[in-house]
Amino acid sequence: MLIDEVQNISLDVKLIERPWCSHCEENSAYINSTNSVQRADLDGRSYSEVIEIRKCKKCDNEMVFIKDFQYFILGINLVCLLIWLSMSMVWIYLLPFQAYLLIGIFFNTLIVCLIRLFTRKHRGVVSKWKKWYEFEKIMKNNSNL
Numbered sequence: 001m002l003i004d005e006v007q008n009i010s011l012d013v014k015l016i017e018r019p020w021c022s023h024c025e026e027n028s029a030y031i032n033s034t035n036s037v038q039r040a041d042l043d044g045r046s047y048s049e050v051i052e053i054r055k056c057k058k059c060d061n062e063m064v065f066i067k068d069f070q071y072f073i074l075g076i077n078l079v080c081l082l083i084w085l086s087m088s089m090v091w092i093y094l095l096p097f098q099a100y101l102l103i104g105i106f107f108n109t110l111i112v113c114l115i116r117l118f119t120r121k122h123r124g125v126v127s128k129w130k131k132w133y134e135f136e137k138i139m140k141n142n143s144n145l
């Protein structure tokens, strides 16, 4: 079952909370598709799960929620920080030779960089959005969008 409805964005919602198309670079009108899919339960029964997809009316790309992206990036960054700190503790306290510390820190940083690659796309979209947002603010001469 697929229900499509066209959504126009209400203007009383803050810009950051509106769905944004990263392709068109605007809060374009979008199509809200609610699709229910049948999934198997662990007991062998099935249940239906509703999936909501918002697609830009103009370019058919999926709309993004910048706030969700920012939380995701923040979460990954916190995880990276924790990993980096706890791994550094291991290097500092468990290994007796200071010479290994530099290698250890280099290794930690490498791991963290690898994990952060997962957020590369998100970070790209957020920085694109920020530029667009600054531009919007200037264009509309309104600092509390």
Ligand SMILES: [Zn+2]
Binding pocket: 021, 022, 023, 024, 025, 028, 056, 057, 058, 059, 060, 061
């Ligand atoms: Zn679009």
